[in-house]
Amino acid sequence: MCEPESFRHLEIPSGDGSAYCRKKVQTKFRLFADPSRIREEPASGRSHHHCRFLQYIGLKNPFHFPAEGVIYTEKIKTPERIAQMTDFYWIVEDFSPVEQQLLATVAEYYPDRLSQTGKKRIVLKKTKEPVLRTTFKKDRAVIEAGTPAAFARGLGSVLSGEKTQETVSFDSLGIMIDCSRNKVFTVDYLKRFLVRMALMGGNLAMLYTEDTYRLPGEPFFGYMRGGYSLAELQDLDRFAAGLGIELVGCIQTLGHLDQVLRHRCYEKARDTGGVLMTDAPETYELIDKMISFWSEALSSRRIHIGMDEAHDLGRGRFLDYHGYENGSDLFLRHLGKVNAVCTRHGLKPIIWSDMFFRLANPAQDYYAENLEISEAVRKKVPPxxxxxxxxxxxxxxxxxxxxxxxxxxxxxEPLVASGIWTWGNFWCSIGKTRETAVPCINACRQTGIRELFFTMWGDDGGFCLYDSALAALELCCGVAYGASPDNDALYSRRFRALCGEDYRLYEAAATLQLCSANCILWDDPLQGTVLLGCEYRKILPDYCKKLERLLTDLNRRPVLSGQLQTVRVLAALLLSKIRLRKALLAAYSRGDRDALRNLAEEVIPGILYRIGEFDELFRADWLETAKPFGLEVIQRRNAGLVARYRELRRVLLEFLDGTLPQIAELDASLEAAPAVRETGFTPDNIYSGSYWL
Structure with a gap:
């Protein structure tokens, strides 16, 4: 509909009025629909928008015009009307169809901030300069931008109330989100994440899917892994395109295929447990199906084909059948064949680069300095x-x-991938991300790299509470557009507006990971391998103090999101577990039977309750953000933890009643402590569940 501005009267002309109304609407009034959609009412000849306008200003019968020269006076903007308006609105004719789609999508996700009946008009001024500026005037917000991604970030700044002047340094900026290590995100969750990323200035998203897509004719490819269907990916691709985001498939065509190759039907395509068999016809038949699927699923003509970390390439069944062959020759031959498949399907491949460097040194060190790749190898890489x-x-x-x-x-020209530290963490580490991503961004800007993205891996089970990554993404995008990494005030305002959360609290919640919360949580309570190493490094006292401060902060908040509630319960559980372990070893070593009985009858039941509470909250978050497949791995770990605490309680009671003369696990821990202190060696802890899912 059209809504009058600040004036209070309208002179009604004689005659039909349709042309007048259309002209008047376009010049004096805000138009909130496409004027090409105005239709004539056959009964009266009056336009649909004309009648809607007359109804709005108060004419009871919009099909009956007053006489010529009549002045209709009305208080157009009542307080009630203003209260119903959002903060910002846009006029359709001001924007291209792509920009309109972005605005409409953002309005759907932020209905209280943006609509077509707002208080301040959003105006876009296009520029050829690599800059982004946002300014505010009495009745409008002006975004000056030269690219769709900059406009989207500018819109995020407007919604945040930020007057900004930033620099556009990258053609492509975005994320790679891991959908293979247990957690396969729902399409709805990914859409919400992409909207927020777009408002931060991102325009590239890669979906890392080793086997988590439904390959036609391959029923065991991704079996029980929650793979995406063709329709789901096409839906997500259309949605991303509406935000100006290029959605790119990121798959594997050499290594990291353990979940596929464990099935007997892929035996002929298997070299080692996770690496495909180079030169085998069955390998390229499978790869052809993969590439064909992604060519149809997404509109982008680029595909990331992986091929990283194939450490044992040619050393399994290939060695048995064909004998030893140089790894570089195998890799390059395989790359050429996969490139040909991509070309046949109209796709341009991207690969992780590490294997060129690993195969050039016996330590397989990707980052070895002063390592040069021979010209002969470089020339064999397809252009x-x-x-x-x-x-x-x-x-x-x-x-x-x-x-x-x-x-x-x-x-x-390479692409560069930095990292948002989600892997092996319950909560994204903003601090670690800042330490590593900021210098990477600065180096990319300094050297003229035009394409940069941030990986969000899910190694070891995908148990990270992924909304926490949004705070780190806000930081990375801000730095990429020229903001200081220390400008927490800016990030706090934007994060509050775009994500509805406290940036500093999200940063504080990363306290969980200062001492590897996942390893402590799933550390065996009888054996205490992880805590033995933590005790040696003397980091537990400081860690516990920081957990206590975090708990105090969380407990005084009247409302917490589901993920922060999970953090609160987890922090309390970790504190209880650390304190129990310390008290257990102390009481056992001095033979304090009363203290041991108190641990068995009072403390351990409390920990079991907290594990149950954590498990319920974690399950709720998982099912809200991801498909159910993969949850069973984390539930097995939690259930194993419960079983082991029950075993600890049982062993303590048996020791106290004389059934057990000693507790072997505690004796082993006490005996190992001096060696740990002397040598610095700490044994690894592999807890229950599939480690590399």
Whole structure:
């Protein structure tokens, strides 16, 4: 409908009025629909928008015009009307169809902030300069941007109330989200995540799917893994395109295929447990199906075909059948064949670059300095293939700059992948992300890299509460657009507006990971292997103090989101577990039977209750964000933890009643402690469940 501005009267002309109304609507009034859709009412000849307008200003019969020259006076904007308006609105004619789609989608997710009946008009000023500016005037918000991604970020700034001047340094900026390590996100959750990423300025999203897509004619490909259907991916692709985001498939065509190759039907395509058999016809038949699927699923003509970390390439069944062959020759031959498959399906491949460097040194060290790849190897890389340099670990820009130049020696411009630290964590580590991603971003800007994305891996079970990654993504996108990494005030305001959460609280919640919360949680309560190592490093006292501060902060909040409720319960559980372990060893070593009985009868039941509470909250979050497949792995770990605490209680009671003369596990821990202190060696702990899912 059309809504009058601040004036209070309208002079009604004689005659039909349709043309007048259309002109008046376009010049003096806000139009909230496409004017091409105005239709004539056959009974009166009056336009539909004309009649809607007259109804709005108060004419009881919009099909009856007053006489010529009559002045109709009305108080147009009542307080009630203003209260119903959102903060911002847009006029359809001001924007291209793509921009309109972005605005409409954002309005759907932020209905209280943006609509077509708002208080301040959003205006886009297009520029050819690599800048983004947002300014505010009395009745409008102005976004000056030269790219769709910059406009989307500018819209995020407007919704945040931020007056900004930023720099556009990258053509592609975005994420790679892991949908293979247990957790396969629902399409609805991914859509919500993509909307927020778009408002942060991202325009690239890769879906890492080793076997979590439904390959036609391959019923055991991704069996019981929650794979995406063709229809789901096409739906997500259309949605992403409406936000100006390129959705790219990120798959595996060499290694990391353990979940596929464990099935007997793929035996002929298997070299080792997770690596495909080079040169086998069955391998390329399978790869052809993969590439064909993604060519149909997504509109992007790019595909990431993986091929990283194939450490044992050619050392399994290939060695048995064909004898030893140099790894570089095998890799390059396989790459050429997969590239040909991609070309046949109209796709341009991207690969992780590490195998070129690993195969050039016996330690298989991707980041070995002063390592040069021979010209003979570089020349064999097909020109259609783009390399992706991935590095989530270094904290100085100079290292990244040197590595980028080594990749450019291959003759093409690489993509760069930094990391948002979600893997092996219950809560994304903003601190670790800042340490490693910020120098990477700066190096990319300094060297002129145009495509940069941030991986969000789910190693070891995908148990991260992934909304926590949004805070780190806000930081990374802000730095990519030129903001200081220390400007927490900016990130806090934007994060509150776009995600509805407290940025500083999200950063504080990463306290969980200062001492590897997952390893402590699933550490065996009788054996205490992880806590033995933590005790040696003398980090537990400080860790416990920080957990206590986090709990105090969370407990005083009147309302917590589901994921923060999970953090609160987990922090309390970790504190209880650490304190129990310390008290258990102390009481056992001094023979304090009363203390041991108190642990068995009072403390352990309390921990069991907290495990149950954590398990319920974790399950609720998982089912809200992901498909049910994979949850069973985490539930097995939690159930195993419950069983082991029950065993600990039983062993303590048997020791106290004389059934057991000693507790062997506690004796072993006490005996190992001096060796740990002396040598610094701490044994690894592999807890229950599939470790690399």
């Amino acid at each position: 259609e293939v783009r390399l992706c340099y991935w590095d989530y670990y270094h904290d100085n820009a100079a290292f990244y700059e040197k590595s980028i130049q080594r990749h450019r020696a291959f003759g093409s």
